[in-house]
Amino acid sequence: SSMFVFPHKLILKTCGTTTLLLGLRRLLRIAAVDAGFPFHNATSLDDVRVAATPYRVFYSRKNFLFPHRQRGPHSSWKDEVKFLDDTFENGSAYMVGRMNADHWYLYMTSPVGNTLTPPLTPSSSNGGSPTRSSKIPTGIITFPGAPEEQADETLEILMMDLDPELAKQFYLEQASAVADERVPAQAREARRAAHDSLGDIDGQAFVTDADHVDVFANSKDLDGAAPNAEQADIEARTTEGHALGTVVSDMCGLSQVYPKSAYPDSRIDAYLFTPCGFSANGVVPAPVPGPDGKCDKLDHYWTVHVTPEPVCSYASFETNVPGGQNGRATSEVINHVVSIFKPGRFTMTLFQAKKPADDDSLLVAPIKHMDTIKGYRRMDRIVHDFDDYYLIFRYYERE
């Protein structure tokens, strides 16, 4: 699972039987109480119900493999929609793809324009008259300068029926064997000794990698306590899960999706689970600022999650790194990722924000290029034209 926190938005992607939606109210409360975002469902921050007013909300997932094992509101799409409808005003739910095969669900709310509530400006909010409904309004605040100042584009590839041989890379046993071959015995022993000693240091919980040295006194210092200099010589070693995650990331080719040669400041954080399974987050910093010190671009992210067991093999890849320009084209990224897992079938979704003076030519180019994926037959091609986004959905099967 992964979470990405920007100043203005939060993305939470959780695997397995996690209960993501049960954290939603707390998330909205934190945004109001701890970050100071406006709220309209209470008169003061002291109210236990207080929840920040979102600008927009997206919730999506593929159909589950074992829906009966899900908990809370996640046991069915109907229950999830009810939960979201009970939480927000003005939400819309969609199902995309084949009902009798791999399909994908989406719930979304939109900013002003789709709502019946008169808009507010940011300065006119924070408390005031709470809405009569227990639901949380969305999109009722207008922002001068909106819509988004820069392109917003999110690509997600969901892969099923992974190639069994390639899936073995994501097992601890195989990754350990690979690591043993690659890492000199002496370094391995040093890493193991460091790992053992870390376990003996009372209260030491957080260790950073070799490039940036921080050791925190205990788990309460997750927020960034002062480094302990005495421990600075051992924190270069990471836990086995992270160390092996890095090995797997390099060996399987994920590290090359956004290579250092093209994205020199990028950073990957990978973890190999026991006995199997893999997660990785990548951060791709924005281009270097111009001479005036200003940079209009944001840092971007990508994330991967892999479940390699044959009975339910699955891998997901998601990125908001813009395609094209000086980086890799979206079609290149898709081909690269698919070649790592060689799935039996996969879906691809691309959310693309419309620009103020948009014309449909912006939509046509990526669609054409993404149609052709080597070794795969495109089975479905669906485009949703929302008020401010295009949603492009594709479904492929191996030839």
Add this chain to the structure above:
Amino acid sequence: TFSPCERSPHLTINHEVAADLDSTNAFEGPEKLLEVWFAPSPRLLPPSVKEGGLKAVSPSTWEGMLDLVKCKILSIVRSEHVDAYLLSE
């Protein structure tokens, strides 16, 4: 301008959680994905918002929310514009 070193994302590992994690019982692949926007961009944060917006919220505060979700923080990569949390399960 800022130096390449300052621009490089910074990794922090939660050793306490990461060292002993056992995912033997994890089985379901497809994820749930939630994206909540509170403003159209970081440049358009409302005046009431603290500097840094959501990014200024401490990881220990997020832990309370993640407990409800059944996730633990394994590690964090921090960059200028985004904090990337790697989570258990």
